[in-house]
Amino acid sequence: MHSSFTPNASRLHIALFGKRNSGKSSLINALTGQDTALVSDTPGTTTDPVQKAMEIHGIGPCLFIDTPGFDDEGKLGNMRIERTWRAVEKTDIAILLCAGDASIEIPEDADFTEELHWLEQLKAKNIPTILLINKADIRKSPASLATRIKETFGNHPLLVSAKERTGIELIRQAILEKLPEDYDQQSITGRLVTEGDLVLLVMPQDIQAPKGRLILPQVQTMRELLDKKCLIMSCTTDKLSETLQALARPPKLIITDSQVFKTVYEQKPTESRLTSFSVLFAGYKGDIGYYAESASAIESLTESSRILIAEACTHAPLSEDIGRVKLPRLLRKRIGEKLQIDIVAGTDFPQDLTPYSLVIHCGACMFNRKYVLNRIERARQQNVPMTNYGVAIAFLNGILNQIEY
Secondary structure (H helix, E strand, O other): OOHHHOOHHHOEEEEEEOOOOOOHHHHHHHHHOOOOOOOOOOOOOOOOOEEEEEEEOOOEEEEEEEOOOOOOOHHHHHHHHHHHHHHHHHOOEEEEEOOOOOOOOOOOOOOOHHHHHHHHHHHHOOOOEEEEEOOOOOOOOHHHHHHHHHHHHOOOOEEOEOOOOEOHHHHHHHHHHHOOOOOOOOOOOOOOOOOOOEEEEEOOOOOOOOOOOOOHHHHHHHHHHHHOOOEEEEEOHHHHHHHHHHOOOOOOEEEEOHHHHHHHHHHOOOOOEEEEHHHHHHHHHOOHHHHHHHHHHHHHOOOOOEEEEEEOOOOOOOOOOHHHHHHHHHHHHHHOOOOEEEEEEOOOOOOOOOOOOEEEEOOOOOOOHHHHHHHHHHHHHOOOOEEEHHHHHHHHOOOHHHEOO
16 A cells, blocks of 8 residues: 555654753654755754655555654643653554754763653653764764763663764664564454455445545454455445344344444344454554443442543534544433533643543544553553443443454
8 A cells, every 4th residue: 555545643652852962853854855954053943743654665554653852841831842752652563862962062971861760761661762973974973972871771872873874774773673573464454354254334325424434443454354355344324134134144243333232233134243443453452351341330320430532533512423422412301301411622631630530531543552652551541441332332232242353
């Protein structure tokens, strides 16, 4: 697939961290072969994370993220550093620039406190990290500096000059070595289907569906099924009965929208397995086992409970929106009209989840897996159950044990 058609959420996220003027932006430009990030000798030029999507031979679709310097100062600087921390949540592989401005001689007694702190934070989040020194062409005794960093950090940094384009291939090789073990193993449909299986996609094209297009989870699922050489049939909910009658054999798997779970379940052939796009993405982007386990928390909710619904998209909500209207309606019908439900979108996800009895997340097709897993881990650490739209709806309809995931 051409890189322009790969959603950023499906790309390997590689973020660069370091002090101001350490050469992050020039390195991004060298890696991408374009003037992606603004480069200046003035510290603090990068004020917000800059992203660039590209393909790397042997790795595939990547998203490079250039972050503001973590030694920024002042009120505005602290805001920039907060943006850098947010980038950590999405990072699959980190490149940590271990030396600051090349025009400033690094003292012999420098302890690299800030860099070590960031390395510890990256390790705590299980983010593979590549140590690197940029601007090797203009630094005084770069080899000696590299030796000092090895003694401090325990690993030898790569010596690179973005300006001279030296050492860039070493970075590519290092990224290959740091790839997560499950990088090539993630699959939307997993082992639910194999070559030759008939799969029926039930896709309601209501007001929420973009005119003339399919939503991203549907497109990505169809593409994977084509790659697996499955036989694909699709229909809208109102045509489900006619479609099943037209088929020569029952579908091996039916994938539908979570909001019509009950309707499809009541019409499906006994031998056909059932799931939803949201449930599939719960496993693809998150921890489906934890989501299914957490769904049982719905049983203990009362009208005094507080629920958080988290959307990845920052779309303008329309009538009958699943996260803002349909799911809250199902919950209040089950638990009571006074149930308090808060809704957040995009990256507006609270650090403190303890006020909530349950978090219900969307399928997260707009987020990468690392980012979603970090949210799940935050919920785990705070002992707050977290589930997913599709899993929650299946539980509320009493069919979770009949759903495949």
